[in-house]
Amino acid sequence: MSHFELATRLAKEEFRILDAIEISMRKFEWVPMKNIIFYSRIDAERVQFWLDKVHKRDLILRHGGGRKNEGYALNSKGYDLLATHALAEENVVVSIGNSLGVGKESDVYQGIGPGNEFLALKFHRIGRTSFRNIKSKRDYVVGKYHTSWLYMCRVSAMREADHLKRLNAIGVDVPLLKGNNRHVVVMKQYDGQEIQEFDVIDDPAGVFDNVIRNVKKCYREARLIHCDLCEYNIIYTRDKHVIIIDWPQAVPTDHPNAAFFVRRDVENICKFFERHGVVADPAAIVDEITCT
Numbered sequence: 001m002s003h004f005e006l007a008t009r010l011a012k013e014e015f016r017i018l019d020a021i022e023i024s025m026r027k028f029e030w031v032p033m034k035n036i037i038f039y040s041r042i043d044a045e046r047v048q049f050w051l052d053k054v055h056k057r058d059l060i061l062r063h064g065g066g067r068k069n070e071g072y073a074l075n076s077k078g079y080d081l082l083a084t085h086a087l088a089e090e091n092v093v094v095s096i097g098n099s100l101g102v103g104k105e106s107d108v109y110q111g112i113g114p115g116n117e118f119l120a121l122k123f124h125r126i127g128r129t130s131f132r133n134i135k136s137k138r139d140y141v142v143g144k145y146h147t148s149w150l151y152m153c154r155v156s157a158m159r160e161a162d163h164l165k166r167l168n169a170i171g172v173d174v175p176l177l178k179g180n181n182r183h184v185v186v187m188k189q190y191d192g193q194e195i196q197e198f199d200v201i202d203d204p205a206g207v208f209d210n211v212i213r214n215v216k217k218c219y220r221e222a223r224l225i226h227c228d229l230c231e232y233n234i235i236y237t238r239d240k241h242v243i244i245i246d247w248p249q250a251v252p253t254d255h256p257n258a259a260f261f262v263r264r265d266v267e268n269i270c271k272f273f274e275r276h277g278v279v280a281d282p283a284a285i286v287d288e289i290t291c292t
């Protein structure tokens with residue numbers, strides 16, 4: 001059964017249990033029973049019954065280990081379910097289908113929207129590979145509560161949604177944002193492939209100019225730098241448009257390392273298009289993008 005179907009079968013008490021655990025995970029790695037009783041507003045003697053039910057559905061983890069660490073936590077399936085349920089309630093998503101891609105830090109699924117349009121749902125999975133590393137590297141989570149994976153995934157998705165919204169507003173070629181809930185970003189789905197998958201590109205110089213034009217517009221009008229721009233994060237559509245994806249890590253142009261990030265983005269693009277016969281001078285392009 002998909003998460004989506006499962007969400008339609010859950011009793012309201014089960015959602016209350018999940019909500020109560022989610023709220024308390026801001027403070028606790030393992031949420032104690034008394035918090036679940038308090039936030040779920042379920043009679044104390046019934047809470048265990050509903051907890052067992054949700055546990056059996058594999059939406060939460062139970063941790064024994066002595067009084068102090070005893071408690072419950074959402075697992076990623078439980079968190080997915082809360083997000084997709086909310087997106088369905090908001091009428092952003094009507095159904096969820098196959099996987100479109102598994103990234104290092106996300107799972108992307110196809111969805112259908114209320115107008116029967118195809119959607120891409122990106123589930124952020126920060127720390128899937130190395131939670132410890134991420135904790136120290138991601139500057140935007142330092143100093144906030146205890147940094148749970150759930151919190152980091154949510155922040156990452158919110159940042160991506162925020163960047164897409166700003167870029168949509170000024171017409172940069174990025175996915176059209178349809179919605180965001182918790183760690184999920186919902187976008188329009190584009191019919192195409194990562195540009196790295198093409199052995200031959202028609203008019204590579206034209207496509208290259210197009211990418212650079214977008215980088216420049218993004219820098220000058222949204223004051224943003226992508227910071228992970230490369231051939232894996234550009235979709236080349238069937239109707240020959242470029243769509244630049246994957247925006248959680250973008251930073252403002254006044255970031256202390258901004259100069260380094262722009263240069264790296266531009267060099268990556270130049271290097272890729274050089275393989276398709278495009279001759280370009282990265283330093284000159286960077287100057288053109290950043291000159292005031």
Ligand SMILES: Nc1ncnc2c1ncn2[C@@H]1O[C@H](COP(=O)(O)OP(=O)(O)OP(=O)(O)O)[C@@H](O)[C@H]1O
Binds near residue numbers: 100106107175194246
């Ligand atoms: N709007 C979209 N339309 C169609 N496909 C998409 C869309 N967004 C993402 N995808 C697909 O999902 C893949 C992963 O997306 P994205 O690059 O945003 O995630 P990621 O986890 O950061 O990936 P990685 O860490 O591997 O770079 C993309 O390469 C693309 O194939």
Ligand SMILES: [Mg+2]
Binds near residue numbers: 103232233246
């Ligand atoms: Mg990517």
